[in-house]
Amino acid sequence: MAESPKAERRGFLKLLAGALAAAAGALATVPVLGSVVTPLMKPKADDGGLLRAVSVTELQDGVPRRVELVSTVIDGWSRAVGVIGAVWLLKKPDGTVSALSTICPHSGCSINQKTKSTYGCPCHDSTFELDGNATDGPSPRPMDPLEVQVKDKDVFVKYRRFKIGVKEKQELGAVDCPRRGRDLA
Ligand code: FES
Structure with a gap:
């Protein structure tokens, strides 16, 4: 016996409600899946914490260049991109490149280039040679070299911070997060 139009409509509405409930259930699993999959998409630390600074072609032999290092960290759903610190890069005639932290070992001010062949700290006048050697002022040690x-043709630097105000160079650990490095020189 054929169903009445009323019964047919009831059947259709039931089907529609079932389909909508299934769709809502599927949507509810998206964030759950995301929280499982996103950490798997984190960049692997296979570069040993090296950050790209510049192309070596952007450096001139014997001319120091200050470069800010930018890091990206993906943590769960959040992504932080920013400057974690800065270095003085110097290319030598043999093609090798050295990096010195811009943070003054005396009290942590940002070291500038003073003359063609020296760096200087504006806070208490420490002076350093281009290889980082301290020649004048209160800095207890040379500028801190970085790997x-x-x-x-790209220059990578392993950025680190060191304890200030002490004679011996003491590493404080890796700086891999722009939020932690925001206030660095
Ligand atoms: S902070 Fe650089 S000389 Fe004092």
Whole structure:
């Protein structure tokens, strides 16, 4: 016996409600799936914490260049991009590149280039040679050198921070997050 139009409509509405409930359930799983998958998409630390600074072609032999290092960190749903610190890069005639932290070992001010062949700290007048050696002022040690690698014409630096105000260089640990490095020189 054929169903009445009323019964047919009831059947259709039931089907529609079932389909909508299934769709809502599927949508509800999206954030859950995301929270599982997103951490898997985090960049792997296979570069040993090296950050690209510049192309080696942008450096002139014997001319220091100040470069800010930018890092990107993906943590769960948040993504932070920003400057974590700065370095003085120097290319030598043999093609090797050295990096010195811009943070003054005395009290942490930002070191500038003073003359063609020296750096200087504006806070208490420490002076350093281009290799970082301290020649004048209260800095208890030379400027802090950082590890550099040149790969395919790009210069990479492993950025680190060191304890200030002490004679011996003491590493404070890796700086990999722009939020933690925001106030660095
Ligand atoms: S902070 Fe650089 S000399 Fe004092």
